Amino acid sequence: MVVSNIEYFLLFVSTYALVGLLTPIMRRIAITNQVLDWPTSTHKSHTHAVPYLGGVAILIGVVIVPYGALTLNSFSINNFWLATSVLFPAITMGFIGLWDDLKDLSPLPRFISQSIAGLVVAIGLVISKNVANPTGSTTIDVLITVVWIVGICNSINFFDNLDGGAAGTVAISTIFLTYLTINNGQYFIAALAVVVAGATLGFLIWNRTPARIYMGDAGALFLGILLATLTIRLNPDTQTMAASFATPILLLAVPILDTCVAVFSRLRRRVSPFQGGKDHLSHRLIRAGLSRKITALSLWVLSALFGLLAVILSSVNKNLEGYLVTGSFLFWLMLFFSFFRTSDK
8 A cells, every 4th residue: 555645644634633623522521521630639730620531532533534544545455454453452442541531440450451452462463474573483572562562551641741741742753653654665554653643733732731631541542552553563774673673662762761760760769650640751840940831842852852863773874773772772861860860759
C-alpha cells in the first residue's frame, strides 16, 4: 500500500478537524455526567474539577479516519486486517482506561490488563514477523516486546500530568515517526502515525493551558499501546543493531525519562511506583520557577530534540552511528540525574 503526500495531508487534516470538533462535545458529556477529575488528591496540581473523556474523542478520531480512508480508497481484506491488528488492541486498552476514568480502578488490575494486552500483542507481532528488530529468539523477542508495550503504556499514562504535556509530546513523536517511516517505505505505519499526530494536535486545542478537558486514562492508555506498537514495527534505515534499537527509544525518550525519574524517586522514598505524586518532570520544572505553559513548551522542545537525533541517526554512516547513540544515551543520563537530584515534593 503506497500513500501519496496529499493523502497523508488529508489524513492529518481530517483527524485534526474531527478530534477538534469532537472534544468539546465529549467535554459537555463529561460535565453533564460528572465525569470529572476532582483535585482531591495531594498529587493533583489543578485547583478545580476538569472534565475527562478527551481520550474518547482521540480514540474515535484515530479509529474512524483510517477505516474511512480504507473504505473510500484501496479497500481490501488484507488492509482491513492490517489496520485492525494495530487498532483493536489500542481500542481495547482505551476502553479499559475509560473504565478506570469512570470507576477509578486500583493500580493492580490496570497493570494486569496492560500486561495481558501487551502479551497478546507481542505474541501476535512476533509470530507474524512484524517486529522490526528480531533477535532470532522467539522467547526473547516476545519478552522485549511485552516489556516495551507495558512500559510505554505506563510512560504515556504517567506523563499525562500537565496541561498539553502528553498530547504535544505524542504529536511531536508521531510527526518524527511519520517522517522516518515514509523515508523507509513503511507507508501503513506512516499513515497511522500521521493520524495520531492529527488527533493529538486537534485535542491540544482544548487541552493546552489552562486545560478545559483531560484525555484521562482512556486516551493515555490508547495512545500508549498504539505508540508502542507502531514504534516496535518501525524498521529504521540504520546500519547497526544498536542504532536500530535506539531509534524508537529516542522517539519516546522524554516520556521514558519522566517515568524513570518518578519511579526511582518513589523507590528511594519507599513508596509504591504506582502511587501518584508531584515528582514528574513537569512538577520539578514548575517548582524550579517555570510557568505551566513554559514547562509544557520545554518538554515539547526536548521531545523534538530527541526526535531530531533519531532522524539524524538514520542518515549517518556506521561509525558516526556509534558516537551518536553513545552521545544520546549520555545526554539522557545527564538529564535523568539532573532531574532526579531536584526536589521530588
